[in-house]
Amino acid sequence: MGIKTNVxxxxxxxxxxxxxQIKSVSNLVKPDVEKFLGYSRMFxxxxxxxxxxxxxxxxxxxxxxxxxxxHCVSFCGGFWGLVMxxxxxxxxxxxxxxxxxxxxxxxxxIVAWAGLTPHFCEVDxxxxxxxxxTARPCINENTALILGVHPIVNCCDIDGLEALSAETxxxxxxxxxESVYEAYKGRKIGSCANAECFSMQSSKLFNAFEGGYVxxxxxxLAGRLRIMRDSGLGPDGLPAEQVGLGVVxxxxxxxxxxxxxxxVDEQMQANRARYRAYQRCxxxxxxxxxxQFDESQRCGYKNILAELDEDWPLTREATIxxxxxxxxxxxxxxxxxxxxxxxxxxxxWGDLSQxxxxxxxxxxxxxxxxxxxxxxxxxxxxxxxxxKNAAAIKEKGLV
Amino acid sequence: MTTSTSLLSKTFAVKGxxxxxxxxxxxxxxYFPDWARYETAFRDIFARQYYTNHGPLAQRLxxxxxxxxxxxxxxxxxxxxxxxxxxxxxxxxxxxxxxxxIAGMQLAQSLQWAGCEPVYCDIDLHTxxxxxxxxxxxxxxGDIVAILAADLFGSLADHAGLQAVADEFGLPLYFDACAxxxxxxxxxxxxxDGRLQVFSMQSSHVLSAGEGAFIVTDDDQLAAHVRNxxxxxxxxxxxxxxxxxxxxxxxxxxxAVALASFDDLDAHIARNQQLRQDYVAALSGLAGIEVLAPAxxxxxxxxxxxxxxxxAKFGLSGRQLIALLQAxxxxxxxxxxxxxxxxxxxxxxxALPVADAWHDSLVELPLGSKTDGATVATIAALLAAAHxxxxxxxxxxxxxx
Numbered sequence: 001m002g003i004k005t006n007v008x009x010x011x012x013x014x015x016x017x018x019x020x021q022i023k024s025v026s027n028l029v030k031p032d033v034e035k036f037l038g039y040s041r042m043f044x045x046x047x048x049x050x051x052x053x054x055x056x057x058x059x060x061x062x063x064x065x066x067x068x069x070x071h072c073v074s075f076c077g078g079f080w081g082l083v084m085x086x087x088x089x090x091x092x093x094x095x096x097x098x099x100x101x102x103x104x105x106x107x108x109x110i111v112a113w114a115g116l117t118p119h120f121c122e123v124d125x126x127x128x129x130x131x132x133x134t135a136r137p138c139i140n141e142n143t144a145l146i147l148g149v150h151p152i153v154n155c156c157d158i159d160g161l162e163a164l165s166a167e168t169x170x171x172x173x174x175x176x177x178e179s180v181y182e183a184y185k186g187r188k189i190g191s192c193a194n195a196e197c198f199s200m201q202s203s204k205l206f207n208a209f210e211g212g213y214v215x216x217x218x219x220x221l222a223g224r225l226r227i228m229r230d231s232g233l234g235p236d237g238l239p240a241e242q243v244g245l246g247v248v249x250x251x252x253x254x255x256x257x258x259x260x261x262x263x264v265d266e267q268m269q270a271n272r273a274r275y276r277a278y279q280r281c282x283x284x285x286x287x288x289x290x291x292q293f294d295e296s297q298r299c300g301y302k303n304i305l306a307e308l309d310e311d312w313p314l315t316r317e318a319t320i321x322x323x324x325x326x327x328x329x330x331x332x333x334x335x336x337x338x339x340x341x342x343x344x345x346x347x348x349w350g351d352l353s354q355x356x357x358x359x360x361x362x363x364x365x366x367x368x369x370x371x372x373x374x375x376x377x378x379x380x381x382x383x384x385x386x387x388k389n390a391a392a393i394k395e396k397g398l399v
Numbered sequence: 400m401t402t403s404t405s406l407l408s409k410t411f412a413v414k415g416x417x418x419x420x421x422x423x424x425x426x427x428x429x430y431f432p433d434w435a436r437y438e439t440a441f442r443d444i445f446a447r448q449y450y451t452n453h454g455p456l457a458q459r460l461x462x463x464x465x466x467x468x469x470x471x472x473x474x475x476x477x478x479x480x481x482x483x484x485x486x487x488x489x490x491x492x493x494x495x496x497x498x499x500x501i502a503g504m505q506l507a508q509s510l511q512w513a514g515c516e517p518v519y520c521d522i523d524l525h526t527x528x529x530x531x532x533x534x535x536x537x538x539x540x541g542d543i544v545a546i547l548a549a550d551l552f553g554s555l556a557d558h559a560g561l562q563a564v565a566d567e568f569g570l571p572l573y574f575d576a577c578a579x580x581x582x583x584x585x586x587x588x589x590x591x592d593g594r595l596q597v598f599s600m601q602s603s604h605v606l607s608a609g610e611g612a613f614i615v616t617d618d619d620q621l622a623a624h625v626r627n628x629x630x631x632x633x634x635x636x637x638x639x640x641x642x643x644x645x646x647x648x649x650x651x652x653x654x655a656v657a658l659a660s661f662d663d664l665d666a667h668i669a670r671n672q673q674l675r676q677d678y679v680a681a682l683s684g685l686a687g688i689e690v691l692a693p694a695x696x697x698x699x700x701x702x703x704x705x706x707x708x709x710x711a712k713f714g715l716s717g718r719q720l721i722a723l724l725q726a727x728x729x730x731x732x733x734x735x736x737x738x739x740x741x742x743x744x745x746x747x748x749x750a751l752p753v754a755d756a757w758h759d760s761l762v763e764l765p766l767g768s769k770t771d772g773a774t775v776a777t778i779a780a781l782l783a784a785a786h787x788x789x790x791x792x793x794x795x796x797x798x799x800x
Contacts, residue, residue, distance in 0.1 A: 033445040037438060047769070049431055049602045049609040049656075076477050076610070079646035109643040113512065201648070202450035209450050209650035210477065231480070231504055231737075239504060239742045243511045246480040250610035252652040344642025370448075 003378055004385050007392045011325035012399070018378055019327040023366035026203030027302055029267050030369055031259035039255035049251050052230075056254040060213070062261055067190025069215035071222035074254070075229055078177060078199025078212030079110060080247040084228045085195050085214050086114035086145060087242075088221055089171040094144030096348065098170075100130040101337040102355045103149045107175065108338045112345040116144055120339045120349035127151065128291075128358060132160025137350075139168055146172045148193065150179035152303045152333070152364070153291045158184045158192050165193070173197065180205040181268055181300030188298075190215040200257050203368075205264070205302050208257035211249050270369075271301040277373040278304050278365065281380030285387055287312030291362070304365040305333060313390030316363055318399035322386055328379065333362035406780040407787055412726035413795050419781055420728035424765040424774060427603025428702055430667055431768070432659035440655040449651060452630060456654035461613070463661055464598075468580075468590035470615040472622035475649035475657075476629060479577055479599035482612040483509030485647050486597055487547075489614075489624045490571055494544035497537055499529040499556075500754035501761075502549040504738030506575055510547070518543060519740040521751040526694040527551060527705075527761070530753070531560030538568045546572045548593070550579035551735060552703040553671075555695035558584075558592040565593075573597075580606045581668055581700035582693070590615050595625070600657050603734075603767075605667050605702040608657035611649060671701030674766050674775060678704055681779030685786060687713025705733065706762040714789020717760040719796040723785055724762075729778055733763040 009015040043055045056074055064072035075081035086097065097111045101120035108118045122134040129151040139146075148161045156174070165172035176196040179189045190196050195216035200208035216222055224242065227234055232244020260267070275293065282290050291305035308316050316332060323330040337359045339349045366379060386393065393399055410416030432440070449455060457475050464473035476482035483505055487496070492515050498506045500519040507517035521533040529548045537543065546565055548556050556574070565572035576590065577599035583589075590596050595616040600608035616622050629647035660667075679690050687709040693699035710716040715723065724731040739758050740751065764778055785792060 028448065028450070030445060030448055033442060036445070037441065040437065040441070041434075044431070044434055044437065047429065047431070049429070049607070051602070076481075077646050077648070080481070106644055106646070109645070112643045113645065115514070202452075202650075207450060209652045210648055232508060233504075233737065237732075237737070239737070243508055245484070245508050245512055246478065246505055248478075248610070250653070252609055252656070253650065256652070 003381050007389050007396055007398065010322060010393070010398065011327070012322050013396065017325070017327045018382060019375070021370065022327050022329055023371055023375060024329040025303065025331050025364040025367060027205060027207070027368035028202055028370060029205070029207050029260060031207065031256065031263055035259040035262050036255055039258045040252065043251035043255065051248055053251045055251045055258065056249050059249070059254040059257050062258060063213055064215060066261065067196075067215045068188040069191045070217040071215065071219060073214045073222055073225040073229065074249040075212040075214070076247045076249050076253075077210055078197060078201065079106070080245070081212040081214045082110045082175060082197045083113045084225055084247075085173055085197055086111065086116060086147070088224050088228065089173050089194055090114070090116055090144035091170065094142055096140070096142045097145045097147050098135050098138045098143055099147035100149055100355070101339040101349060101352055102128065102334045102359055103338065104175070104177070104334070105338070107149070108341075108343060108347060111147070112343070117345070118338065118347045119143070120347065120352060122352060122354050123358065124157070125354055125358065127154065127157065129156035130161065131157035132164040135161060135164055139164070139170065143168070143170050146170055148172060148174040150174065150176050150182070150189070152178045153305050154294050154299070155179050155182055155184045155189060158187070162193060177204065178303070179300070181264065181298065181302070183298035185297070191217065194218060195221060200253070205267070205300055206257050206260040208253045208260065211253045211257055268300050271367070273373065274367060274371060274376060275301040275304065277376040278380070281377055282306070282383070285380065285384045287387055288383060302367070304367045305362055306365050307362050313387060314393070314399060316360060319386065320363060321399055322393070323382070326382060328366050330366065331364050333359070333364055335359045406777070407784045409781075409784050411723060411785070411788070411792060413723055413792065418726060418728045419777055422728060424729045424778075425767065425769065426730045426734070426763055426765055428605050428607065428667065428767045429602050429769065430607055430660060430663060431602070431609070432656060436659055440659065441652070444651050444655060451650040452648050454651040454654065456651045456658060457649050460654045460657050460661070463658070464613055465615065468588045468615055470590050471617045471619065473613050473615045474622065474625050474629065475611065475613045475654065476647040477612070477649060478610050479503075479575075479597060479601060479612040480505040480509060481645065481647050482597045482614050483575060484512050485625060485628050485645055486573060486595055486614055487513035487515060488628055488642065488645065489621060490545065490573065490594060491642070492545050495542055496545045496547055497534055497543050498547045499549050500740050500751045501527060501735050501757055502551065502575065502738050503577065503735060506547055506549060507738060515544075519751060519754075521753050522757060523557065524753050526554060526556065527691070527757050528554065528556035528694070529561060531557050531564050534561060535564045535567070538564060538570070543568075543570065545570050547575065548572065549575040549577070550582070552691060552693070552705050553578055553582055553696070553699040553701055554693045555579055555582055555584050555589055557695065558589055562592065577604065578703060579700065580604060581664060582696045583698045584696050586697060591617050594618065595621060600653070600660075605671070605700045606657065606664060607660045608653040611653040611657060668700050671766060674770055675701055675704060677772055677775040678764065678766075678779065681776055682782065685783055687711070687786070688782060702766070704764045704766040706764065708760045708762055710760070713786055715785060715793055715796065717762045718798065719793065720762050720782075720785060722796050723792060724781065727781055729765065729781070731762050731764060733761050736761065
């Protein structure tokens with residue numbers, strides 16, 4: 001017998017939920033507590049709890065090594081790492097940041113905090129990301145920065161964007177939050193562009209409680225980022241020209257990041273097993289397809305993204321409502337896209353019909369530490385049930 | 400005291416002698432839960448697997464802080480600098496904002512990141528905090544949109560006087576109260592004064608999350624706005640339009656440490672007050688040295704020990720004394736001096752005579768978890784020796800920074 005036999009068994013119809021515990025689309029990995037305590041012991045013995053203690057310094061070294069980058073500059077969060085990297089890299093006197101609209105919901109706010117104006121470009125319909133080709137039409141005499149963003153599955157067009165940057169002299173920053181473990185044509189993510197930014201909030205590959213960092217091979221840029229992050233104080237302890245803000249990582253969060261770094265290969269394997277389970281279980285359900293990782297490159301398998309095809313019988317919003325009612329916190333993929341949101345600052349865009357169309361089609365399925373292979377089997381079973389019983393679901397007025 | 404006798408003829412490190420302390424005596428409180436409490440708290444977090452974003456410990460901390468301070472809302476934020484940026488954003492400030500010339504540098508910086516321009520105001524001759532009359536004079540000259548005042552040194556600024564000026568001009572007043580947690584006036588906290596206040600829980604403060612801060616207010620609508628900018632968790636039912644969000648999330652790790660710190664708060668304050676008494680006794684009668692008394696409070700959290708140095712009487716200026724102590728492995732540069740407007744080339748030097756005098760005379764001494772009676776006695780003896788040898792030291796030290 002299946003998990004649901006009748007549409008009245010659906011959570012949305014008041015039936016028992018499939019999951020007692022919420023299954024989210026966040027990674028929420030739990031590192032080894034003993035490793036965390038081991039790193040904690042270092043700062044506890046040193047009696048330094050924030051402001052660049054030995055644990056945070058070790059974390060920066062280990063992250064630089066992990067990404068194959070010359071420098072890693074840590075922050076209390078990815079948000080301010082991005083703001084400061086933009087501030088440092090933006091061409092002086094220029095105002096616009098060329099970036100995708102189909103992306104992280106706060107990214108335009110981050111640009112605004114950096115005192116710059118988002119200029120949204122289209123995304124490639126196959127790759128779901130900014131490419132050299134989609135960015136090019138938005139480059140103009142006001143462009144200060146190109147902001148590449150890796151999509152949730154696979155990487156953005158680094159070759160195309162680096163070529164555009166080289167050709168125009170406009171710096172390239174990459175928001176690499178979703179691609180910590182990946183490689184692009186053999187190059188480790190974190191070692192590309194002028195700089196790359198990462199988050200270590202608990203939903204990301206590295207759960208540091210909270211945190212972020214910027215990697216770069218540019219020593220001068222790393223030095224400027226450190227000054228800006230350390231309250232704008234130069235090596236002499238006096239305020240530097242560039243305005244700064246105290247946004248340093250604390251030692252507890254750094255200890256957590258190190259514990260995650262120690263286990264990252266095991267984490268990738270567990271996420272790959274989840275991805276394999278989805279591949280297996282979704283293969284025979286009509287109308288829904290899994291977004292495939294490019295396994296010719298190193299990938300982390302962190303999130304599960306599915307596309308609803310034209311023959312899927314319900315709208316995405318109706319589908320998500322049914323899943324949510326079973327305690328699956330499924331979310332639409334980057335919807336609404338950023339140019340559709342009302343903000344208190346100016347934004348620039350042209351025709352983004354492709355972005356608007358793509359923003360309707362994808363959804364994120366439960367993944368990460370809290371999701372087992374058995375869970376995935378149940379999720380797939382429910383999706384198959386929805387697909388078969390869509391007419392009855394609509395008839396009953398559930399969606 | 401034997402130490403002081405032997406130190407009077409000491410060869411100071413700036414003259415090639417051995418530093419009085421083998422390692423740096425830090426400014427700031429730096430209390431932290433002992434290992435057993437830390438381990439228990441963090442094993443609990445791992446068992447719960449709730450890591451950040453308005454988790455159960457953060458909610459408990461917010462409730463406890465609000466209750467302790469007697470305010471309707473306390474909202475935990477990543478750190479003080481980000482909390483100040485969020486505050487300016489939540490108050491929808493645009494334009495020039497008055498800040499005290501002596502305060503943490505994050506005041507002016509938060510305004511610049513929020514798209515405002517800091518304008519420096521002179522300070523009160525006796526308290527070192529924003530002077531209501533100087534503020535009034537600057538507001539009368541026009542084009543100021545808000546006042547950001549600071550409670551410093553465990554003292555409380557002239558809240559009533561500043562509020563009267565703000566009301567007269569119809570402008571919002573808010574506070575950086577980073578150094579005032581646990582300080583009271585009239586038997587109660589003044590955390591409800593102004594539109595909102597920002598408290599720091601950075602390691603150097605009496606209530607420590609290792610790193611962290613919170614914003615307090617009695618204004619429900621403003622609280623909703625702050626929560627909405629911070630992240631969209633825990634903001635309740637009220638949705639307020641936001642110009643741009645920031646990320647001010649506060650983790651369960653920070654909350655666990657802050658809750659432990661809360662348990663020890665009274666003991667930390669009592670210890671601060673004992674060490675203050677030790678300093679006052681040991682420094683009494685030393686010419687040109689005034690231990691700054693807490694202002695505007697009936698109880699101070701006692702987290703800072705500040706000196707005013709009268710260069711003519713002591714023989715060295717405050718700047719020279721800081722350089723001398725630093726070489727002896729004693730941190731003595733007040734953090735508030737780093738935010739001083741004279742360092743800021745964008746603003747140039749304007750005539751803020753009281754702030755100028757305070758900057759040149761202000762010295763801070765260690766008063767934290769690692770400071771004990773013996774440390775106090777040694778530092779006091781160093782000061783006595785510095786006074787005795789002042790003439791010879793002044794030439795070595797130059798003007799100081």
